[in-house]
Amino acid sequence: xxxxxxxxxxxxxxxxxxxxxxxxxxxxxxxxxxxxxxxxxxxxxxxxxxxxxxxxxxxxxxxxxxxxxxxxxxxxxxxxxxxxxxxxxxxxxxxxxxxxxxxxxxxxxxxxxxxxxxxxxxxxxxxxxxxxxxxxxxxxxxxxxxxxxxxxxxxxxxxxxxxxxxxxxxxxxxxxxxxxxxxxxxxxxxxxxxxxxxxxxxxxxxxxxxxxxxxxxxxxxxxxxxxxxxxxxxxxxxxxxxxxxxxxxxxxxxxxxxxxxxxxxxxxxxxxxxxxxxxxxxxxxxxxxxxxxxxxxxxxxxxxxxxxxxxxxxxxxxxxxxxxxxxxxxxxxxxxxxxxxxxxxxxxxxxxxxxxxxxxxxxxxxxxxxxxxxxxxxxxxxxxxxxxxxxxxxxxxxxxxxxxxxxxxxxxxxxxxxxxxxxxxxxxxxxxxxxxxxxxxxxxxxxxxxxxxxxxxxxxxxxxxxxxxxxxxxxxxxxxxxxx
Amino acid sequence: xxxxxxxxxxxxxxxxxxxxxxxxxxxxxxxxxxxxxxxxxxxxxxxxxxxxxxxxxxxxxxxxxxxxxxxxxxxxxxxxxxxxxxxxxxxxxxxxxxxxxxxxxxxxxxxxxxxxxxxxxxxxxxxxxxxxxxxxxxxxxxxxxxxxxxxxxxxxxxxxxxxxxxxxxxxxxxxxxxxxxx
Numbered sequence: 001x002x003x004x005x006x007x008x009x010x011x012x013x014x015x016x017x018x019x020x021x022x023x024x025x026x027x028x029x030x031x032x033x034x035x036x037x038x039x040x041x042x043x044x045x046x047x048x049x050x051x052x053x054x055x056x057x058x059x060x061x062x063x064x065x066x067x068x069x070x071x072x073x074x075x076x077x078x079x080x081x082x083x084x085x086x087x088x089x090x091x092x093x094x095x096x097x098x099x100x101x102x103x104x105x106x107x108x109x110x111x112x113x114x115x116x117x118x119x120x121x122x123x124x125x126x127x128x129x130x131x132x133x134x135x136x137x138x139x140x141x142x143x144x145x146x147x148x149x150x151x152x153x154x155x156x157x158x159x160x161x162x163x164x165x166x167x168x169x170x171x172x173x174x175x176x177x178x179x180x181x182x183x184x185x186x187x188x189x190x191x192x193x194x195x196x197x198x199x200x201x202x203x204x205x206x207x208x209x210x211x212x213x214x215x216x217x218x219x220x221x222x223x224x225x226x227x228x229x230x231x232x233x234x235x236x237x238x239x240x241x242x243x244x245x246x247x248x249x250x251x252x253x254x255x256x257x258x259x260x261x262x263x264x265x266x267x268x269x270x271x272x273x274x275x276x277x278x279x280x281x282x283x284x285x286x287x288x289x290x291x292x293x294x295x296x297x298x299x300x301x302x303x304x305x306x307x308x309x310x311x312x313x314x315x316x317x318x319x320x321x322x323x324x325x326x327x328x329x330x331x332x333x334x335x336x337x338x339x340x341x342x343x344x345x346x347x348x349x350x351x352x353x354x355x356x357x358x359x360x361x362x363x364x365x366x367x368x369x370x371x372x373x374x375x376x377x378x379x380x381x382x383x384x385x386x387x388x389x390x391x392x393x394x395x396x397x398x399x400x401x402x403x404x405x406x407x408x409x410x411x412x413x414x415x416x417x418x419x420x421x422x423x424x425x426x427x428x429x430x431x432x433x434x435x436x437x438x439x440x441x442x443x444x445x446x447x448x449x450x451x452x453x454x455x456x457x458x459x460x461x462x463x464x465x466x467x468x469x470x471x472x473x474x475x476x477x478x479x480x481x482x483x484x
Numbered sequence: 485x486x487x488x489x490x491x492x493x494x495x496x497x498x499x500x501x502x503x504x505x506x507x508x509x510x511x512x513x514x515x516x517x518x519x520x521x522x523x524x525x526x527x528x529x530x531x532x533x534x535x536x537x538x539x540x541x542x543x544x545x546x547x548x549x550x551x552x553x554x555x556x557x558x559x560x561x562x563x564x565x566x567x568x569x570x571x572x573x574x575x576x577x578x579x580x581x582x583x584x585x586x587x588x589x590x591x592x593x594x595x596x597x598x599x600x601x602x603x604x605x606x607x608x609x610x611x612x613x614x615x616x617x618x619x620x621x622x623x624x625x626x627x628x629x630x631x632x633x634x635x636x637x638x639x640x641x642x643x644x645x646x647x648x649x650x651x652x653x654x655x656x657x658x659x660x661x662x663x664x665x666x
Contacts, residue, residue: 046576048561048587051569108580110573250593250605 017197018137018147021130022154024196027189028093028126029155030162034182035100035119036260037166040253041175042107042116049244049367055110056240057364059117063124064357074129074346082198085133089193092126097186104179124353132345137197145278145329149271152322156268163261210426211433212344214414215336218407220284223391224331225348227287229355230384231324234294234377235317236359241377242310244363245370255307262314263321270322277323278330286327288388290320295381302374313374335407337440338433405482408438412479415472424468428456431475438482527648530574533567533613535650536626536640537575540611556608557583558594562625562661563615591662594629601631612661620644626654627661635659 044052077084096119103115134151138144162185166178215221246256277286297316301309332339332348339345366373411434419427432452439449452471459467537557557579561567567587576585588594594610595602604610614625622642629635637659642650 043573043576046584046586047569047572048566048589050589051566051572051587055569108573108577110570248588248590248593250588250590250595 017139018134018143019150020192020196021134021137021147021151023192024089024093024189025130025151025155026158027185027192028096029159031093031096031100031182031185031189032123033159033162034166034169034178034185035096037163037170037257038103038107038175038178038182039116040257041170041178043109043112045247045253046108049247052113053364053367055113057361059113060357060361060364062114063117063121064354072347072350074125074132076343079343085129085136086193086196088129089126089133089196090190092122092129093186093193094190095122096126097183097190100179100183100186104176104183107175107179124356128346128349128353131349132343133196135339135345144333145275145326148329149274149326152325153268153271156264156271159264160261160268163257163264208338208426208429208433210414210418210430211411212336212339214411214430215339215407215433216344216348218335218410220331220335220406223284223388224287224328225351227284227291227384227388228324228328228352230291230381231287231294231317231320232352232355233359233362234291234298234381235321236356236361237363237373237377238298238313238317238359240360240363241368241370241373242313244367245305245373246310249370251307255310259310259314262311263318266315266318266320267322268318269315270319270326273319274323274326278326283327283330283334284388284392286330287324288385288392290324290327291381291385291388294320295378295385298374298381299378302371302378305370305374337407337437405438405441405479408434408441408479409483411437412476415475419469419472424465424472425460428460428468428471431472432456434479435475438479441482526568526570526574529568529616530571530578531648532616532622532624532642532650533571533575534578535642535652536613536624537579537611539640539652539654540626540628540636540638541609554582554584556605557585558604558608558610559585559587560591560594560610560612560661561587562612562627565615567613601633603631604629610662614661622650625657625661627659629662635662637661 074088077088081087099115099119099122103112103119106112106115130151134147135144138147162182166181169178169181242259243256246259274286277289281289294313294316297309297313301313336344363373366376368376411430415427415430415434418430435449435452439446452474455467456471458464459471537559541557559567559575566589572585572587579585586593591610594604594608596605610629612625612627612629617623621644624640624642625637626640627635627637637657638654639657641653641655643653645651
């Protein structure tokens with residue numbers, strides 16, 4: 001049982017294993033901040049958007065290609081290879097260090113485009129790998145949301161500090177030196193990644209692909225994923241739409257940088273707002289509220305696009321992204337309590353990153369006037385929010401018990417279907433996951449769960465089908481009792 | 485796992501990857517199909533435009549408010565198809581030590597549109613460049629915008645002076661490029 005000091009320590013720093021991600025995240029975010037500042041001195045602001053658009057489109061599209069290939073590999077590398085998680089992080093962060101050094105001398109050449117987009121791809125690989133890895137570093141799954149909040153805060157603060165320093169370097173030495181400083185930060189991040197603790201291998205239940213598939217494709221997780229994808233798509237769209245609009249309006253690059261800064265500030269604020277909201281609202285409602293917030297601010301910006309509304313939109317996107325992310329983690333924590341394999345999270349994160357790219361592509365292809373693009377954004381997010389609210393209203397008419405036990409019920413159904421197919425060993429694992437999930441809701445005696453586990457292991461070892469069938473029937477009774 | 489895929493609906497990794505590849509190939513084809521100018525043409529165009537820009541700026545040095553910052557030259561292309569990205573990059577690089585060249589799609593980027601006569605932003609100049617006509621002897625419209633009432637316009641004839649230099653003959657003409665609405 002954790003002592004009080006352990007509880008305080010966990011509250012401040014998170015789990016001991018997971019806290020080793022903090023320097024990795026900090027250095028990576030510092031590199032990100034410096035990279036963003038260096039773009040002020042790049043070719044992006046010298047050439048016309050119309051002339052650059054085909055190239056931007058090409059490289060955005062190409063961003064998806066390596067990502068489509070790389071992202072499905074991240075999870076298996078994390079899961080199957082000892083130190084695989086470290087390797088992925090070191091490669092992605094170290095790769096950014098190398099690219100930053102290369103880019104430092106080519107900011108005013110056409111090679112800026114492919115190199116900048118390689119940086120984007122590596123950033124997304126890092127994001128997928130990090131989010132796939134964190135659940136396995138957390139000692140207690142209940143702390144997943146806390147740990148992710150800490151990581152977000154560390155990243156936001158580090159990024160802002162680095163960006164401010166980067167502006168000073170830009171004035172004194174130019175954009176090339178900003179990138180070199182960024183390369184140093186990335187390099188330190190790669191070193192910190194090499195010191196991450198070993199990845200915890202999943203046990204029989206958490207390593208079961210059937211349990212994982214059942215939990216990760218439940219309606220709650222799918223709805224949360226759809227909502228988060230909406231937020232990510234809105235972010236990708238807004239980055240390019242607002243960036244192009246501000247440039248066309250002759251606004252100084254400082255304003256564009258300030259919008260980025262407001263996004264980071266909004267994200268930082270979200271790490272404090274989210275826990276307070278969580279006390280009043282369930283996570284799905286938090287995601288819907290995040291979508292509605294961005295839709296509302298975008299509608300105001302559509303009526304009057306100005307520096308102030310652009311900054312407000314940046315802040316809203318940051319806040320929505322942060323609150324939505326905390327809520328999303330909460331949904332996964334509750335509805336996929338046994339999912340731990342990197343592969344599952346890598347798949348989720350890939351979909352979210354692709355949503356960002358699609359949003360960016362839409363903005364670049366459409367090249368709509370400021371008010372029209374923002375109106376489209378408002379409409380899209382409004383429709384998604386309405387869909388979610390209608391689904392919520394429909395679900396609210398279901399008996400309370402059946403929604404509470406939805407996860408164990410779904411796992412039980414899968415267990416019985418798998419058993420009917422003849423794979424009793426896997427069916428028992430899934431049934432145990434159902435009992436485990438039920439135990440957290442119904443406060444089943446831990447010794448009852450322990451007894452089920454022990455008998456399952458014995459039955460599996462002796463390949464005793466009668467005992468396995470009996471176990472599944474017992475779990476069936478437990479779940480049905482809970483439904484009534 | 486026998487039969488599990490039929491029991492648990494899982495988005496196929498293959499279908500998802502195929503969608504990504506399909507979209508990527510489509511986008512690459514769409515964007516790569518746009519024609520690219522030959523390298524020797526871009527070199528010629530860049531040097532010709534540079535000669536015109538130098539001629540338009542000659543004799544009218546820019547006031548530099550901040551001696552630590554390079555003066556900004558905004559450039560608007562009068563031709564429908566604009567100036568290619570490669571030529572723009574070559575020009576930006578060529579002037580990197582003397583000016584900050586910025587190509588604009590919208591004239592408003594360069595002007596103080598809320599002021600009377602819509603002057604150019606301070607410490608800046610706005611140059612307009614027409615399409616390059618002719619083969620051996622080139623002809624380019626070049627204009628310099630100061631405000632709505634002050635526009636210098638020339639038709640430049642460029643003869644090859646060897647070694648990527650040009651002999652320019654400017655002929656004053658009526659401003660048309662900046663006189664048209666953006």
